[in-house]
Amino acid sequence: MEVEFYLLDVTYEVSGGEPHVILWGITRSGERVVLRDRRFRPYFYVVASDKASVEALARKIRALSDPESPIVDVRPVDKRFFGKPVKALRVTTVIPESVRKYREKARGLSEVAEVLEADIRFSMRYALDNGLEPCGWHVAEVAETPVPSRYRVARAFDVTGFIKPTGDTRPPSDLRVLAFDIEVLTESGSPHPERDPVIIIGVKTSSGETRQFTAEDLDDKKVIAGFTEFILDYDPDIVVGYNSNHFDWPYLLERSKILGLKLDVGRRSGGEPSTSTYGHVSIPGRLNVDLLNYAEEIPEVKLKSLDVVADYLGVMKRSERVLVDYVDFPKYWRDPEKRRVLLRYNLDDVESTMGLAGKFLPFAMQLANITGLPLDQVGAASVGHRLEWFLMKEATRRGELIPNRVEKEAEPYKGAVVLQPLPGIHENIAVLDFTSMYPNIMIKYNIGPDTILRGGECSSEEHNVAPEVGHCFLREPQGFFKGVLQALLALRRQLRAEMKKHPVDSPEYRLLDERQRAVKILANAAYGYMGWVGARWYCRECAEAVTAWGRRTISTVIEHAKSMGLKVIYGDTDSLFVENIPEKVKELADFVEKEMGFEIKVDKVYRRVFFTEAKKRYAGLLEDGRVDIVGFEAVRGDWAEIAKEVQEKVTEILLSEKNIEKAIDYVRSIVSELNQGRIPLEKLVIWKTLTKQVDEYEAEAPHVNAAKKLRRMGIMVEVGDKVGYIVVKGPGKISERAEPYMFVKDPRLVDASYYIDHQIIPAALRILGYFGVTDTQLKKAAGSAGRRSLFDYTRKTQG
């Protein structure tokens, strides 16, 4: 018989000395099922050295066989390695874990040149070989079997014949999602599972049910037991949390162990959640997704707390929800009135989490489907690993052997061009962007580790020779990266064309849009991936050639623009700021398309744009009246909110009204408010990330000092944490006066002069300084700027 099912996850287990591939899925009729494939066996490839005979090597490998997990097959297969045809030996054994042992033994043989694909997890091996697409529908030839008692599913099947994806990625209509959030009570410092109870667990389901499990005073046994029971009862396919991979699940697991409970929440009895690849927490038969992984990909949001991200995405307004700082939990928990507030806080978090799931899951599911990584892994995997799985899938499909990672020292190379901007205010400027510049360069010049000519005769008549660096690439045959990228770009065009056939608010449109986004991200990652030392397809010269061709490409366009009399104001990597003269812009775009084989498009038009001498910094007024600020302090996360506000406002006044006096007066009013202690404390917090352990810092930076103070209070701060501090009055260096923000309760303690001299004035002067405004002017009392126009201010020169 045949069964059609939506693939959730792929795992495996060894039972009776035999490996079983386990596929967790949902059938068309909504039954949760497992499919087992007992026929598949682990294997890897061996490539013989040039001199060695393949037959002799095969005999030697067979002789390595060990009865514990015998080598059951060694056979020659035709493959390609970096594009070249090779005769490889496929070595098959029985127990997945024994691949490691045979791999090492094979490496020890003198006739062996390469041992390949011996580090791929058995379940992923199966997925690769069968082209499985997680979060997509499949059909398989199966035989139904009784459901083994350990599986909590409706039906079970053995795969007996083919198994393949159908291409349909529309999720089942009754897909069950459960969002949860835990609250931990700690009297001081960071929570410790051996000491601090889980006082609340809130859950919300996609069916609309909401529940809260609460501790009796400090006894949290029933909280965890109730939560476990709820999960088994509701039986979700997807479990979502926020930072759940690194907080909620590890904490619950530790706490359960201490309380003598089993966190038996999976679809396989006895299988507790466990931390696995890329740091994700795996729950048997369910997809556990940490939504923080996706929030981390939003650069516009600097502080990734749940409330901030939910507010940004329009899921829940910060102003309309309850917020409680965790240092205040004990106070709230003890007081019956306040406890209600804490419960509401937890519920708001759970609802925000479910809201984020609605925003992120459709994209995540498409990404899982395209890369081949199960949904629970794909979020936790880095950009490089996501692309790598996609490449591994493509390589397998094309009969290409997957290269090993090689331990290497990173070698730096030259990057893109950044033009010196023409300083001042410019009117009516068009920003031109290359479409997928780096992917198109890789396609045009056939760049990749399989097409690069190392040694050998290179000529510019027969090869593509990279400018400046001289790396040489074959024109034929088409390389692996070129093939993959062409397919990706074509797929994206097709998806975008398909989108036009559906209403913007339809589920079809949304699905196609999420899919084209996932495709775009993969294509854009290819260049950076080749320059990553940890990549299987690492190729430093390739990455270096891409940036070299990139530099020449944009330089050619700049030269052409100039020759046409079109003034270029600025440019960076793949973008150009030019005078907005439509006929000339059109002519330039035609030149780029017809003469150079690239596409360039007007990305936006600025009514007015302002540059100083600095690169990578500008502010522009868009045609719809919005102000774009790029690179300046206002858009950086490591400046106090108040400095950002001042810079934003100053920029807006300058660009929209060209009124310097008004801007000066505005800055003065803020300075005066600061001096009077009337600026809210939260606008004075400066956030900085710890990039290493606190003790490893050589210099005593303010955020490092604040982190040390936190640690003395028992609050753990680790690499990657953002430390928020406020500079307070007192003697000593700035760093000594950097206090963790939650310890500062009185605005009068704030060092106003620090914020004036080091935050507000510099941020304002970055813009106003260009017009000759000085810091003394900004510090005078408000309202004394006089009535002069922009043109009374002379441009400050370097001389």
Next chain:
DNA sequence: CGCAGGCGGGG
């Protein structure tokens, strides 16, 4: 005042 260490946002 210049340099080093540190950091983050942007193309």
Next chain:
DNA sequence: GTGTACGCCTGCG
């Protein structure tokens, strides 16, 4: 654990 280019902070000599 995708890449490089860039500007500005604080600390320090």
